[in-house]
Amino acid sequence: MRGTVPVLEARGTPFPSAPFVRFSTLWVQVTGTWCNLQCVHCLNASGPRDPWLKPLCAERVRHAIRESEALGVKDIYFTGGEPFLHREILPLLGVALAAAPTTVLTNGAAISEATVAALASLARGAPYSLEIRVSLDDVDPERNDRVRGRGAWARAVLTIRRLHAHGLLPIVAATEDPGGEGQVGPGLYGRLRDFLVDLGIDKPRVKILPLFPAGRLAGRGGDLLSEEVLDGFDRGQLQCAEARVVADGGVYACPILAGLPGARLSAGDLEESFRPVPLFHPACVTCFETGMTCRNA
Ligand code: SF4
Numbered sequence: 534m535r536g537t538v539p540v541l542e543a544r545g546t547p548f549p550s551a552p553f554v555r556f557s558t559l560w561v562q563v564t565g566t567w568c569n570l571q572c573v574h575c576l577n578a579s580g581p582r583d584p585w586l587k588p589l590c591a592e593r594v595r596h597a598i599r600e601s602e603a604l605g606v607k608d609i610y611f612t613g614g615e616p617f618l619h620r621e622i623l624p625l626l627g628v629a630l631a632a633a634p635t636t637v638l639t640n641g642a643a644i645s646e647a648t649v650a651a652l653a654s655l656a657r658g659a660p661y662s663l664e665i666r667v668s669l670d671d672v673d674p675e676r677n678d679r680v681r682g683r684g685a686w687a688r689a690v691l692t693i694r695r696l697h698a699h700g701l702l703p704i705v706a707a708t709e710d711p712g713g714e715g716q717v718g719p720g721l722y723g724r725l726r727d728f729l730v731d732l733g734i735d736k737p738r739v740k741i742l743p744l745f746p747a748g749r750l751a752g753r754g755g756d757l758l759s760e761e762v763l764d765g766f767d768r769g770q771l772q773c774a775e776a777r778v779v780a781d782g783g784v785y786a787c788p789i790l791a792g793l794p795g796a797r798l799s800a801g802d803l804e805e806s807f808r809p810v811p812l813f814h815p816a817c818v819t820c821f822e823t824g825m826t827c828r829n830a
Contacts (some may be wrong), residue, residue, distance in 0.1 A: 549760050550809040550820030554774040557602040557829060560788045562780035564588045570640050573680045574711045576750040576789055579614045586792040587781040591621040595628055597779040600803045604634040612638040612788055623651050630659035636829055640816040641667040641692030642685060642705055653699035664829060666704040667693050670711045672728040675787040680711040697734050704738040705729060728738045747789055754815030772826040777803060786810040788827050
């Protein structure tokens, strides 16, 4: 696969780079790092107090969606922080759903029955699909709450049940080895799939994510990518080759590194950010080694 895309150096950095191949995915970090939970493995260190990355105002989000639509966006994701803390999340989802298939990443802890009903109504009337991705790290409440906080499991599962009852298809997202104890073993996918089937969800969807040395776990990874390591690898497979993130302070390379100065590609203009991405962070090693993408697929 080597050589299928042009590999250009990111200007002014000593790091290897990923090319910009095409624009397909817009991420909106709508609440910055403002969250109602404070998970031990959070890749951008979100939490309830004094978010280091501020939420976006609704007009900034609407502008980004309009801009992305004109540039041919194929799908839109809302993340944070916890997107459902944003007071305008429902109308913003309506704007996004008029432009492209839309997904919201949530911990499921701040979604009421009324909000789920409103989401179902939005989904029924939209020209594109709406997907809700709920974080749940284990089928065991205690193991889940050890990393996500007391009561997180029960609230997430209640939301999953409600989404299903309203005809929405929840995607459950889990992080492998969320405690970072090296206890990676087979079977997490199967356990979560069977758990969803037991809840009565006949079309279970599960996404497994690797642990990233970023955010609250920054410092656990030390290695960086080099030209030698990347030799023969098609860098166009990295998600930063076709995704961009609108967040406080500008447009960034990917949702993992949004808000970090090294990942900032423009001050706010989307098209201006369509340039090579410096692979400057230990999290880039995880992407390279696991082939993961933050998208649903
Ligand atoms: S963390 Fe992954 S997606 Fe983000 S810039 Fe690095 S390689 Fe690209």
